[in-house]
Amino acid sequence: MVVRFRPSLAGFTPRGQPEAAGARPAGGRLAPEARSWFIGTPARHGRPVFSLMARRGRLFFACFGHKESVLELHSLDQAREDHRWMAEALALAERAEAAGDVPVGALIVRRGKVLGRGYNRREAACDPTAHAEVLALREAAERDGIWRLDGATMYVTLEPCPMCAGALVNSRVARLVFGALDPKGGACGSLFDIPSDPRVNHRIPITKGILADESAALLRGFFGERRRIAREAREAQR
Numbered sequence: 001m002v003v004r005f006r007p008s009l010a011g012f013t014p015r016g017q018p019e020a021a022g023a024r025p026a027g028g029r030l031a032p033e034a035r036s037w038f039i040g041t042p043a044r045h046g047r048p049v050f051s052l053m054a055r056r057g058r059l060f061f062a063c064f065g066h067k068e069s070v071l072e073l074h075s076l077d078q079a080r081e082d083h084r085w086m087a088e089a090l091a092l093a094e095r096a097e098a099a100g101d102v103p104v105g106a107l108i109v110r111r112g113k114v115l116g117r118g119y120n121r122r123e124a125a126c127d128p129t130a131h132a133e134v135l136a137l138r139e140a141a142e143r144d145g146i147w148r149l150d151g152a153t154m155y156v157t158l159e160p161c162p163m164c165a166g167a168l169v170n171s172r173v174a175r176l177v178f179g180a181l182d183p184k185g186g187a188c189g190s191l192f193d194i195p196s197d198p199r200v201n202h203r204i205p206i207t208k209g210i211l212a213d214e215s216a217a218l219l220r221g222f223f224g225e226r227r228r229i230a231r232e233a234r235e236a237q238r
Contacts, residue, residue, distance in 0.1 A: 082177050085109055085155040086211045089179075092119040092132065093157045093218055099124050103218045106132035106156035108140035108149060108173070115152060116140030132156060133164035137171050148172045157215040159186035159208070165194035169202050177207045179215030 085107060092105025096119040108116040118135030122128060133156050141147045153175040154168055160178065165187040168176060176188065176195055187194045188206055195204035 081112075082155070082207060082210045085153075086157070086177065086179060086215075088114075089132075089155045089157050090211060090214055090218065092117055093215070096120040096132070097218065097222050103222050104132040104156065104158045106136040106154060108136050108152050108154055110149070110152040115143050115149070129163065131161065131164050133160055134167055137167055141171065150174065153177060155210075157211070158182055158219065159188050159190055161185050162187040162192060162194060165192070168204060169195060169200050172202050173204060175207070176204050177210055179208075179210055179212045180219065181208065181212070 089105040089107055092107065093103040094105070096105060097103035099121070101120040101123045104120040106118045107114055116136040116139030118132040118137075118139065120132045121130040121135065124130075133154065136154070136156075137149070140149055140152065147170075149171045152173050154173050155177045156164075157179040159180065159182040160168060160176070161182070162185075178188065181190055183190050185191065189196075189208065194200065195206060197203070
């Protein structure tokens with residue numbers, strides 16, 4: 001769950017002080033019946049701060065992005081779901097590696113049900129568009145019988161490239177979750193940020209860094225092995 005408040009940190013009081021029931025905070029309004037505890041220090045000078053908040057007996061993970069005056073709350077239940085599905089995407093990435101392709105796996109999920117799965121098959125299919133995300137989107141759209149994947153979440157082990165980011169926008173997915181950043185080709189925050197670009201006709205909330213270390217380790221292992229094989233081949237030719 002992602003909740004956004006603009007233009008202020010409405011409904012929260014400083015450093016662990018409970019909000020009185022029905023109180024009206026300065027600068028905005030949170031649900032009057034909510035009782036909240038803000039744990040931590042607000043961000044300063046545009047830098048985000050991560051905090052915990054308790055509301056109605058549930059804990060939430062909060063990220064304060066003051067650059068846009070946006071408050072995002074990620075429930076711990078959602079975090080568990082994200083890790084669960086990303087682990088499945090990693091298993092798909094391992095299948096790509098076993099077939100000799102760059103290990104990237106993806107799946108489309110809506111309301112706890114997998115609509116589509118995919119893993120990188122560029123080499124196996126001799127298809128430059130056969131990225132994990134594209135294959136997962138194709139399968140999901142075919143299963144749904146419609147190209148619009150409203151309410152669905154894309155889980156992928158590596159930050160999508162420009163092609164895949166564009167496909168996500170065109171498919172109207174509701175959310176993107178990815179693992180490792182791709183500083184050389186990523187189009188969801190690294191080189192570009194296509195899903196968040198205000199000029200496109202559909203914007204997608206992004207959660208990044210889920211099982212990022214595991215995703216990056218899989219990629220490092222794959223490319224390290226490729227370099228080793230190439231080095232041995234060169235040495236054998238001498």
